[in-house]
Amino acid sequence: MGVLWKLEPATAAKHRLYQRYLDAWWPILLQTSQSKGYSRPRVTLLDAFAGPGRYENGEPGSPVFILDRLLHHDAADRMHLSPRRVHLIFIEKDRARHEHLMTELVSYFGPLRDLPVRVEVRRGDAGLDSLALLDELGAWGHPILGIFDSWGSVNVPLHVMSRIARNRSSEVITTFGPNWFSRREDLNAGILDAVFGGRGFWSPAAEELRPDEKWRVWLRTYRDALRRAGFGYQLQFELVPRTGQPLYLVFGTGSTAGLRAMKDAMWKVDELDGESFRDPRTRGAKADGQLDLFQAAGVIDDELAELVAQRLSSGATTVEAIGEWLLAETARWMPKHALQAARQMRQDGVVAVQSPGKLTTKSRISLQAQVRA
Ligand SMILES: C[S@@+](CC[C@H](N)C(=O)[O-])C[C@H]1O[C@@H](n2cnc3c(N)ncnc32)[C@H](O)[C@@H]1O
Structure with missing residues (x-):
C-alpha cells in the first residue's frame, strides 16, 4: 500500500x-x-x-x-x-x-x-x-x-x-x-x-x-x-x-x-x-417462533425485539430495568425503546404484564411463554 x-x-x-x-x-x-x-x-x-x-x-x-x-x-x-x-x-x-x-x-x-x-x-x-x-x-x-x-x-x-x-x-x-x-x-x-x-x-x-x-x-x-x-x-x-x-x-x-x-x-x-x-448479540434467529409475531406486526425493529426477548428469557423484570440494560449492554438501543418494545410485544401476545394498571416503565413484564410454563 x-x-x-x-x-x-x-x-x-x-x-x-x-x-x-x-x-x-x-x-x-x-x-x-x-x-x-x-x-x-x-x-x-x-x-x-x-x-x-x-x-x-x-x-x-x-x-x-x-x-x-x-x-x-x-x-x-x-x-x-x-x-x-x-x-x-x-x-x-x-x-x-x-x-x-x-x-x-x-x-x-x-x-x-x-x-x-x-x-x-x-x-x-x-x-x-x-x-x-x-x-x-x-x-x-x-x-x-x-x-x-x-x-x-x-x-x-x-x-x-x-x-x-x-x-x-x-x-x-x-x-x-x-x-x-x-x-x-x-x-x-x-x-x-x-x-x-x-x-x-x-x-x-x-x-x-x-x-x-x-x-x-x-x-x-x-x-x-x-x-x-x-x-x-x-x-x-x-x-x-x-x-x-x-x-x-x-x-x-x-x-x-x-x-x-x-x-x-x-x-x-x-x-x-x-x-x-x-448488535453482536443478535443473529436474526427466531428462537421459538416468537419473533415472527414482531415481524408480522412490523412495528418495532426485529433487533430490538430479539434483544428484549433475550433479556426476558432470564426472568421477569421491569420495563425500566430493560431500558437500563438496553443502554448499557446493546449496540444502539436507548432506555426509551424499552417501553415501545413492551407495548408492541404485549399487543402481539409475546409479553405478559404482571403489574396491574397501565403499562409504564415501572411495570413488571415477562415472556408469555414463561407465564404459560
Ligand atoms: C486505518 S489507518 C488510519 C486512518 C485514519 N485514522 C483516518 O481515519 O483517516 C491506520 C494508520 O496507522 C498507521 N500505523 C500502523 N501501525 C501503527 C502504529 N503502531 N502506531 C501508529 N500508527 C500506526 C498506518 O501507517 C496507517 O496510516
Missing part, C-alpha cells in the same frame, strides 16, 4: 460516526463551567493511528476533519479554545505518511503554532508512545478521548487502555477490520497477551472456528478486556455500510452520558446516511 489509499465505504461511515460524536463531545467537555468543582479542564484528543491526512481521491483523513470540525464548530465561541486547554495529538508510525500528514495539516490550516488549539503531530508507535505523549502534554487528570484506529492489527497494550480508563472522564474507541477475525494463523501470541492482558483471556476466542461467530467472539473478548481495563461501560458493534465490507468498533466510557452521546451519534448517522449498527 502506498502513502495514500482509497477511502472504503465502511471507513467513510466510521468518519461520519466520529464526526457526529465529536460534534457532541467537544462542547460537553469544553463548555463546562468553572462551577463544577474545577477550573476549566484541559481536554485531549489522541488519534493514535492518524494516517496521512487524506485519501486517494482527496477526501480528508481523520486529523483533518477532526481539527476542521472543532475550529468551525457552531459552539466554538463558547468553548474557550486555547492552546493551553485543548490538545490534539496525532501519532503516525510510517515516515512518509507522517510527513504527508504534516504537510496536509499546514496547507489546510496554516502554521499549526498559530492555531487556537495545540496540535502535536508525532512520528511514533501508538502502543509504545501514547502514554509518554500524554505525560508530556500534561493530559492526565483531565478528559482524554483516545481513538485507536489501526488497520485491524490492534496492538495497543491493555495497560495503555487501563491508564486512560482510570483517568477522569476519559474514553476510547478501538476499530477492528474484518480480516482481524479471520487471520488465526497470523496471531502473534505475545502481542495478543499484551492487548488482552494475558493468554487466558484471549485463547478461548482463538479456538472459535465457525466463520460467522469469530467476529462476535473476538469483539466480546475485547469488550471484556476494556471492562477489565476499568471502563464502566463498553459498547460493541458492527458498522455495516451500504456497500462493501463492515468494520467493528468497541467504545469504552465511564459514564452513561458517554453511552448516550455515542448512541445519539449512531442514530443520526443511521437516519441520514443509511449505515447500520448491528
Whole structure:
C-alpha cells in the first residue's frame, strides 16, 4: 500500500460516526463551567493511528476533519479554545505518511503554532508512545478521548487502555477490520497477551472456528478486556455500510452520558446516511417462533425485539430495568425503546404484564411463554 489509499465505504461511515460524536463531545467537555468543582479542564484528543491526512481521491483523513470540525464548530465561541486547554495529538508510525500528514495539516490550516488549539503531530508507535505523549502534554487528570484506529492489527497494550480508563472522564474507541477475525494463523501470541492482558483471556476466542461467530467472539473478548481495563461501560458493534465490507468498533466510557452521546451519534448517522449498527448479540434467529409475531406486526425493529426477548428469557423484570440494560449492554438501543418494545410485544401476545394498571416503565413484564410454563 502506498502513502495514500482509497477511502472504503465502511471507513467513510466510521468518519461520519466520529464526526457526529465529536460534534457532541467537544462542547460537553469544553463548555463546562468553572462551577463544577474545577477550573476549566484541559481536554485531549489522541488519534493514535492518524494516517496521512487524506485519501486517494482527496477526501480528508481523520486529523483533518477532526481539527476542521472543532475550529468551525457552531459552539466554538463558547468553548474557550486555547492552546493551553485543548490538545490534539496525532501519532503516525510510517515516515512518509507522517510527513504527508504534516504537510496536509499546514496547507489546510496554516502554521499549526498559530492555531487556537495545540496540535502535536508525532512520528511514533501508538502502543509504545501514547502514554509518554500524554505525560508530556500534561493530559492526565483531565478528559482524554483516545481513538485507536489501526488497520485491524490492534496492538495497543491493555495497560495503555487501563491508564486512560482510570483517568477522569476519559474514553476510547478501538476499530477492528474484518480480516482481524479471520487471520488465526497470523496471531502473534505475545502481542495478543499484551492487548488482552494475558493468554487466558484471549485463547478461548482463538479456538472459535465457525466463520460467522469469530467476529462476535473476538469483539466480546475485547469488550471484556476494556471492562477489565476499568471502563464502566463498553459498547460493541458492527458498522455495516451500504456497500462493501463492515468494520467493528468497541467504545469504552465511564459514564452513561458517554453511552448516550455515542448512541445519539449512531442514530443520526443511521437516519441520514443509511449505515447500520448491528448488535453482536443478535443473529436474526427466531428462537421459538416468537419473533415472527414482531415481524408480522412490523412495528418495532426485529433487533430490538430479539434483544428484549433475550433479556426476558432470564426472568421477569421491569420495563425500566430493560431500558437500563438496553443502554448499557446493546449496540444502539436507548432506555426509551424499552417501553415501545413492551407495548408492541404485549399487543402481539409475546409479553405478559404482571403489574396491574397501565403499562409504564415501572411495570413488571415477562415472556408469555414463561407465564404459560
Ligand atoms: C486505518 S489507518 C488510519 C486512518 C485514519 N485514522 C483516518 O481515519 O483517516 C491506520 C494508520 O496507522 C498507521 N500505523 C500502523 N501501525 C501503527 C502504529 N503502531 N502506531 C501508529 N500508527 C500506526 C498506518 O501507517 C496507517 O496510516
